[in-house]
Amino acid sequence: xxxxxxxxxxxxxxxQVSKPVARNQINSPExxxxxxxxxxxxxxxxxxxxxxxxxxxxLRVIVMEVIENPRYRYKPAIPLTIAxxxxxxxxxxxMVIINEGCLSVPLRGELESFVNIRVTYTDENGALHxxxxxxxxxxxxxxEVHHLDGVLMVDRVKDSxxxxxxxxxxxxxxxxxxxxxxxxxxxxxx
Ligand code: ZN
Numbered sequence: 001x002x003x004x005x006x007x008x009x010x011x012x013x014x015x016q017v018s019k020p021v022a023r024n025q026i027n028s029p030e031x032x033x034x035x036x037x038x039x040x041x042x043x044x045x046x047x048x049x050x051x052x053x054x055x056x057x058x059l060r061v062i063v064m065e066v067i068e069n070p071r072y073r074y075k076p077a078i079p080l081t082i083a084x085x086x087x088x089x090x091x092x093x094x095m096v097i098i099n100e101g102c103l104s105v106p107l108r109g110e111l112e113s114f115v116n117i118r119v120t121y122t123d124e125n126g127a128l129h130x131x132x133x134x135x136x137x138x139x140x141x142x143x144e145v146h147h148l149d150g151v152l153m154v155d156r157v158k159d160s161x162x163x164x165x166x167x168x169x170x171x172x173x174x175x176x177x178x179x180x181x182x183x184x185x186x187x188x189x190x
Contacts, residue, residue: 002037003044004055009105011056015150018051018058020085026126031061035082035124038063047103048075049140051147054104060085062144074178075136076190083121083129088145091116091132096184098139099177101166102153108169110162111153113139115188135188136181 007013025031034057042050042063049064066078094115101108117138120130133141143153157163164173 001040002033004037004041006041006045006050006054006103007056009152009154011104013053013056013058014104014147014152016053016058017150018053018060018148020060021122023122023126026084026122026124031059031084032124034059034061035063039065039080039082042103045103048078049144050103051144053147053150060148062086062148064140064144066140074182074185075140076185078137078140082124083119083144084123086119086121086141086145086148088141089118090114091118096135096139096188098136098181099162099169099173100139100143100153101169102143104147105153107154107163107165108173109153109157109164110159111139111143111156112158113142117141133190135190136185137190 021031034052038050038052038055041055042065048066049062052059052061062083064078065080066075095112096115097110097112099108100111115135115138117133119133119141122128
């Protein structure tokens with residue numbers, strides 16, 4: 001188990017466009033170790049997902065998992081997903097506003113995300129996937145894929161007055177958001 005240091009906003013690696021992983025590198029010891037460390041680092045930080053640039057590696061690799069996460073109790077479960085070279089295409093223009101946090105930014109804020117998206121990616125075994133994601137799960141995918149293009153949640157916040165620290169979010173915003181988003185998740189199913 002190796003937990004890597006999570007870099008914070010201001011580190012230039014978070015602003016790079018990450019490079020794709022070559023197909024013949026997916027089985028390399030470096031990529032296998034990167035994936036294992038991303039999983040350990042995400043779980044240790046109670047994150048719903050993490051992208052390789054967040055541990056200082058500018059490669060297009062993300063991992064996601066939500067299992068009874070104390071940070072995101074309202075989130076529907078996401079089985080452990082490893083996505084190499086992910087692509088994302090909105091299926092329509094339906095949007096949802098989600099109050100999001102980020103392991104690299106000490107703030108939360110309200111972001112607009114597509115509700116219905118198509119994702120393609122290669123998994124850790126080299127298998128290709130083509131799937132539809134909806135709701136909050138789609139929001140998590142969009143958050144992580146944005147990291148691969150150097151985009152942070154603060155760039156996507158439409159109204160900066162929604163930014164808050166975790167402490168003030170808990171105090172002033174959490175209850176209303178969790179109520180609204182729980183109803184949304186029930187409606188969309190994810
Ligand atoms: Zn993030």
